[in-house]
Structures are given as C-alpha cells and as structure tokens.
Amino acid sequence: xxxxxxxxxxxxxxxxxxxxxxxxxxxxxxxxxxxxxxxxxxxxxxxxxxxxxxxxxxxxxxxxxxxxxxxxxxxxxxxxxxxxxxxxxxxxxxxxxxxxxxxxxxxxxxxxxxxxxxxxxxxxxxxxxxxxxxxxxxxxxxxxxxxxxxxxxxxxxxxxxxxxxxxxxxxxxxxxxxxxxxxxxxxxxxxxxxxxxxxxxxxxxxxxxxxxxxxxxxxxxxxxxxxxxxxxxxxxxxxxxxxxxxxxxxxxxxxxxxxxxxxxxxxxxxxxxxxxxxxxxxxxxxxxxxxxxxxx
Numbered sequence: 001x002x003x004x005x006x007x008x009x010x011x012x013x014x015x016x017x018x019x020x021x022x023x024x025x026x027x028x029x030x031x032x033x034x035x036x037x038x039x040x041x042x043x044x045x046x047x048x049x050x051x052x053x054x055x056x057x058x059x060x061x062x063x064x065x066x067x068x069x070x071x072x073x074x075x076x077x078x079x080x081x082x083x084x085x086x087x088x089x090x091x092x093x094x095x096x097x098x099x100x101x102x103x104x105x106x107x108x109x110x111x112x113x114x115x116x117x118x119x120x121x122x123x124x125x126x127x128x129x130x131x132x133x134x135x136x137x138x139x140x141x142x143x144x145x146x147x148x149x150x151x152x153x154x155x156x157x158x159x160x161x162x163x164x165x166x167x168x169x170x171x172x173x174x175x176x177x178x179x180x181x182x183x184x185x186x187x188x189x190x191x192x193x194x195x196x197x198x199x200x201x202x203x204x205x206x207x208x209x210x211x212x213x214x215x216x217x218x219x220x221x222x223x224x225x226x227x228x229x230x231x232x233x234x235x236x237x238x239x240x241x242x243x244x245x246x247x248x249x250x251x252x253x254x255x256x257x258x259x260x261x262x263x264x265x266x267x268x269x270x271x272x273x274x275x276x277x278x279x280x281x282x283x284x285x286x287x288x289x290x291x292x293x294x295x296x
Contacts, residue, residue, distance in 0.1 A: 034070040034265070036062070036257075037095035039086045041104075042229070044076035046279070049229050051099045051249060052076065053283045054155050054276040061272040070265065084108060087252065091148050096257045099155060102247040103184035109147050112250070114139075116188035118195075119243050124159050127246045128281065143252075150258045152273040155249035156281045158223025159288050163244065164236040165219025166212065173197055182208055182220040192245065193221075205230075212236060223247075225287040251277075 038058070040051035047053075059072035080086050080095065083104020089095045091108070106112050121127045130136060131154040140151035163170060165179055176197040183189040185202035193200040203211050211217050212235040219236065221244065227233060251273065261269065 033068070034066075034261070036070060036072045036097055036253075037075065038072055038097040038099075039075040039078075039080045039089070039095055040099040041078050041083060041101060042076060044074055047283070049225065050155055050157060050280040050284050054099055054249070054251065054280045057279045058272045058276040061275055062269060065268050065272065066265070070268070087147075087149070090252055090254050093254050093256055095254075097152070097251070097253045099249050099251045101157065101184070101249065103186055105250045106186055109143055111142070111146075113186060113188045115247065116186065116192070116245050118192050118245055121160075121243065121246055124156070124246070124285070127248070128156075131248060143250075144255065148255050149252040150255050152251040152253055152269070153277045155251055155277055156284045157247055157249050158225035158284050160223065160242060160246055161221045161244045162224050162227065162242060163219060163221045163240045164227060164232060164238060166215070166235065166237050167218050169238045170240040179219055180217045182211065182217045189221075189245075208232070209235060223284070223288075225284050228287060249280075 038055055040055050042049040042051045044052045044055065046056040055072075055074045055076070059074060062070050062072050075095070078086075080089060083098075083100040084107035086095070086098045087100055087105060087108045090098045102112055102115065121130070131139075136154060143149065143151050163176075163181065165181070167179060168175055170176055170179075173196060179198045180201050181193050181198040182203045183193055183200040184205075190200040190202075201217050203217065208220060209230065209232060212220065212232060219238075220232065222230075222232070224239075224241070227236075227239070233239070253269075258266070258269075
C-alpha cells in the first residue's frame with residue numbers, strides 16, 4: 001500500500017504509535033535518578049557535629065559530581081529511629097545509607113566491640129591508620145559478610161572518650177572509686193568503668209542531660225565534641241581528658257543498592273565518602289583543640 005493510499009485516520013494512529021514508542025524507549029535509555037536516603041543521629045549542622053559534616057559534604061559532592069543522576073536526602077536526629085533500628089532499615093533496603101554509633105551498630109554486629117580496647121592508641125592519627133588500613137578493610141569485609149551491609153568508612157565520633165563528673169577532679173584511680181558513670185550499655189564499656197573503680201549505669205543518650213542534672217548518675221564518658229554540642233558541661237563540673245577508648249562512627253550502605261550502581265557511580269560515591277570523612281575528622285580535631293584549650 002502506497003503512502004498516498006493510506007487513510008488519514010490510520011496514518012494518525014501510526015504516527016501516535018511511533019511517538020509513544022519513541023517516548024518509552026527514549027526514557028528507558030536515560031538513566032533513572034538514583035536516590036540515597038541517608039540517616040544520622042545528630043543535628044544536621046555541619047559546623048556543629050561530625051555526622052552532619054559527613055552527611056552534608058557527601059550529599060553536596062555526590063549530587064554535584066553525578067550531574068543530578070544521584071540525589072541524597074538526609075534524615076537527621078534519629079527521625080527514622082534509633083541507630084540499631086536504622087541499621088535494620090539499611091539492611092532491608094528501606095533506606096540506602098546510615099551513620100551509626102558503635103553502640104547502635106553492636107546490636108547488629110556484636111564483634112564491633114573489638115574496637116573497645118582501652119588505652120590502645122598513642123594518638124588520634126593512629127586510630128585513622130588502623131581503620132583506614134588492612135585491619136579496617138578486613139573488618140569491613142567481615143561486617144559485609146555477616147550483616148549484609150557495605151561499609152563506606154569509619155568516621156571520628158570526636159576522638160578519645162573523656163570522663164566528666166559533678167563530684168570531684170579525677171587525678172588517680174582512687175578518685176574514680178564509687179562514681180556512678182553513665183555508659184552506652186555495652187558490656188565492654190561496663191567492664192572498663194568497673195576496672196577503673198566506677199559504677200557503670202546504662203542510660204539512653206536522649207535522657208543523659210536530665211539524668212546528670214538530677215544526680216541519677218555522677219558522670220559520663222564521651223568524646224569532647226559530643227560533650228560540647230550536647231551541652232553536658234552545663235551539668236558537669238569536672239572533665240578528665242584521657243586516651244581511654246576510641247569509638248568511631250560506622251557508615252554503611254545497603255548492599256543491593258551498592259551492587260546496582262555502575263562502576264563509575266561507585267567510584268563517585270567512594271570519593272564523596274572519603275571527602276566526607278576527611279571533613280568529619282577535621283571538624284572534630286578543631287573542636288577538641290578549642291574546647292581543651294578553653295579549659296586549660
């Protein structure tokens with residue numbers, strides 16, 4: 001049948017079919033936008049705390065370098081639940097990524113307690129060397145094998161834990177005797193406090209300020225920047241800066257989502273995660289120095 005013999009109605013139908021096919025196949029040829037829903041436990045101010053620095057730097061770099069092909073939505077301040085619950089959301093693919101405290105991660109991977117070695121590191125820089133090196137790589141591989149989440153890296157939660165209390169200055173082990181110290185509830189932390197002569201008491205972080213204010217506990221242990229942004233210094237009189245333990249943030253991504261990314265997208269995500277962790281560590285080093293210098 002020649003073009004001249006084709007009836008107008010049939011020609012219109014053919015044209016519509018062609019246009020529809022072009023739209024369908026053309027759309028499938030364009031990569032769909034990837035969405036990374038990312039949770040972290042603190043306020044989303046990158047100048048206030050380390051997890052926000054990680055999240056915001058990661059978001060900005062991923063979105064800029066992907067040309068909009070990957071979008072990052074941030075859910076801060078425990079909007080999606082506590083750390084242990086959020087890690088489950090990552091495993092199930094409800095969200096794609098999360099930054100978790102060591103205590104929250106321990107509910108899903110108890111072996112993470114291997115990092116709770118008191119006085120094990122001579123400096124903060126040495127903790128980075130361990131976590132970024134062969135040990136950290138083997139730990140990440142074991143986490144992936146046993147939990148089904150991909151580790152993007154290990155953030156600095158604020159350096160070594162300092163001990164604060166409202167009763168007396170701690171200058172020797174004798175000064176620790178009888179002090180009720182809030183811990184994260186991890187048995188490793190409880191053992192450490194008992195070995196120093198204190199009495200460990202598990203209290204949720206959200207309840208810590210009021211517990212210190214009311215005298216339910218005498219003190220607590222946390223990295224200095226966390227003590228600062230949680231304003232615990234308002235209800236604590238003494239701080240003892242030590243090399244007690246280093247508890248990094250664990251930053252993970254859903255494995256299935258990671259596997260679906262192209263090789264180029266994975267490289268982009270890895271680069272952004274590296275930049276984010278550098279920003280996180282830098283912010284915490286500045287915060288520690290400012291706070292310790294002010295108290296000196």
